[in-house]
Amino acid sequence: MQSVKSQFTNAVDWPSLIKSGSRLFIGSNAAVPNHLIDSLIEDAKDIKDLEMVHTVTISDNKWANPEYKHRFKINTFFIHGDAVRQAVEEGRADYTPCFLSEVSSLFTDETLPLDAALIMVSPPDELGYCSLGVSVDVVMSAARSAKHIIAQINPKMPRTAGHSFLHISEFSACVEHEQAIPEMDIAEKSSITERIGQYVAMLVEDGATLQLGIGKVPDAVTRYLHQHKNLGIHSEMISDGVMELMQKGVVNNRSKTFHPGKTVTSFCLGTKRLYEFVHNNPHVEFYPSSYVNKPANIAKNTRMVSINSALEVDLSGQVVADSIGYQFYSGIGGQVDFVSGASKSKGGKPIIALPSTARGGEVSRIVATMSEGSGVVTSRGNVHYVVTEFGIASLKGKSVRERALELIRVAHPKFREALLSKIREHVWVPDYQKQYPTDIPELGNVQIKRVPIKGETFYLRALNPADERRLQEFFYSHTKETVRLRYNYIPQGMTREKSCDLVSVDQSKDVALTIVRQEGSRNIIEAVGRYYLYPQDNACEVAFVTREDHQGKGMAKILLEHMISIATARGLSKMFAIVKSENKPMISVFEQFEFKRVFNPDPGEIELIRYLKDKS
Known part of the structure; x- marks a missing residue:
């Protein structure tokens, strides 16, 4: 033989x-x-x-x-x-x-x-x-x-x-012929990609199956998944970050519904440690791209999360990924395969993650219209989320107007006003939409906070112009009694114009916070807290309202605690609130935070004041 x-x-x-x-x-x-x-x-x-x-x-x-x-x-x-x-x-x-x-x-x-x-x-x-x-x-x-x-x-x-x-x-x-397998080192950390990684990790649920690429953003994402449980991998490629998640037991593929128990990929690229890890490893299986990238196969994984990048995204959600103007730069690759598969997966989430700017911050990657010559790789109908270092834009089920406002919110702040002005030329937003989205620096680099309440997970963030319809829904969910106690009168309705005015807040002056429940791409406002600045008095008036089925769970306390912290950081001298005298629960919340009652000539109202310590 x-x-x-x-x-x-x-x-x-x-x-x-x-x-x-x-x-x-x-x-x-x-x-x-x-x-x-x-x-x-x-x-x-x-x-x-x-x-x-x-x-x-x-x-x-x-x-x-x-x-x-x-x-x-x-x-x-x-x-x-x-x-x-x-x-x-x-x-x-x-x-x-x-x-x-x-x-x-x-x-x-x-x-x-x-x-x-x-x-x-x-x-x-x-x-x-x-x-x-x-x-x-x-x-x-x-x-x-x-x-x-x-x-x-x-x-x-x-x-x-x-x-x-x-x-x-x-x-x-x-x-x-012996030849060293080329290595790809783990990308250096940057503050921008670290923030993107944190935001993307918020969208990943325990038990999800992931597709990840290589580079700064995917590497950052894997660093913020180490507290997750029972993750799976179905990805055209794997890198060192996936290896580390497997070694720590975060990725065990236990919850996968397609190839359970196995990490499925078509190629790997990373360091020598990764190549040694996959050698004779029965837990990692390599298949052709025609199988791994087939959207129907990808969709067989429940809670499939695809994470891909882009060169630019226009304000309707179209994704440019292979060209810079007329210059072809990379390729389609597997982006559309996985975006399509994840969108068809039960509980799936297609995510586009990218820095908000290019060329050292001089060019916005969130654009009103695509650069001349650029081509669409992923259509506006496919993408559910766009993530930058400034937050998460949720696009699924959103109108073109809502998409534009969501995407402006995650653009770099110095480009937001120009983006809003540009799309106004095309009547994407109504005339009454005046304010572009602004951040609250005092919330920190990551503007969304995960808030566990009574065994459920909610998120605290700034209210923004894209919340117009969500705030309408929130208003119409209230009983007449809640509306009377909160507004001191019974409003006849909540028009789009009025709702727009309430969500279009210059957060550098006034503050509007919300606690939301996120169910896939659906955001449900559960509570809103505001303060209105009185600059002549260096003071602010505070108010909040909570959806009836969540009253008594501490949402108002969370909102008030954050507003006190913001007002203190901004050097305000005092905060005050005027509350209906029969609204005992709201009065109790203020008094728990050292607000003191002061004289008010109206017996139907209670005025409470808290003096703030000088921030120095």
Whole structure:
């Protein structure tokens, strides 16, 4: 019986496998067979006009260098690396937009028939099976479809579980050559991405299944998931952050409804520690992108959370992810696959997370209209959440007007007024919508606070213009008695104009806080607290109202505590409230916070004052 080792060759006989004009596939991500590329360049100089097809290639990408333009023409599904990007910009390379889940079909149905697939694999086991290791993604599909598989057998390639194996007998040629697997270090922390990570983590429930990419934002997200429980992974890629969550037991895949108990991915990219972690690890399974990225499969995971980034988002929710104006910059990749799958998942949440600005803060990534030449990757109908360092914009079920106000709220503050003015030109917001969203710096870098109350989770945040309809619903939920006690009279209604006025607050002067329940993309206002500034007296008047079924649970105390803290930080001298004398519960709340009764000539009202300590 012929030994497995004896089937290795010392060199590839290129003319016997390919000819001028052939189309070759190059292995993806951290599995680029650089030795085979070097051999092709040096040993097959008479073979020209080769089309090199690939996705992301973590390599020097020397085949894309100008000196080889008459030998190689690149056709890439994802622009990555300086050499490839420059080749695309100069017209020496083509970019083919395609969902990652559908790339394999271009090979199988011979839209792009492959003459050869140049891949890198692990050494064969005693039965002759080699593993594609760290990159199965579209490599398996390319290998199955190509006329010839030319393999670089790398002793340093991990053996990974799942649908990752090819038998050595399937190779037309194979050469053993050791090559270090390229590493991708964990991104450096920044205050911006750390805040984004905190906000995204708030959207992840215990028992959710996640899709994460690589870079500063995904790395930051994983750092804020360490207190979560029973998370799962179904992701086109995994990195060191996922490995650490698995090692700590945060990711155990116990609650997954598709491939329970297993982390499912198509490739991994990270440090040497990650590659050692996936080697012979039965808990991590690698499958082709056509399987992992198939939206119907993604949707089989309940509470599927997809986390992707963007170059810019317009105020209707359209996502630009592969181009900067007319310049193609990256690719569609798996974003649409996972956004679509997560949106169809029971309890799923498609999230776009990005810094609010680019070019050192000079350009807003939240834009009134897309840059000329830019293309939509993910449509406005797909995205449920957009997250920046300034908060979470909830878009599902929102009108164009509400979406615009939500997105302006998470734009950088210095661009908010201009964004509101710009969309007013297109009648996206009515004339009475005057105030653009403002933050409350005293709430800290993260403007949303998780508030556990009686075993339930609520969130405290600033009231903002996008809450107009939610505040109407809140008002009409009250009994007449609640309205009378809160407003000292019975309002006849809550028009859109009046509601808009109440949620359009300059939070640098007055303050309006709300406690909300979040059910998926639905926000329900449960309580509102306000203070109105009287600058001539360096004082503010305080009031609050709570939905009837939550009265007595402490929401008013939480709101008042935060308002006292804000007023103190702003150096106000006193806070006062005027309360109906029969409103005993509200009076009790104020008195618990050291508000003292003072004389009021109206016997039907109680006036209470608290003097604040000087902030120094």
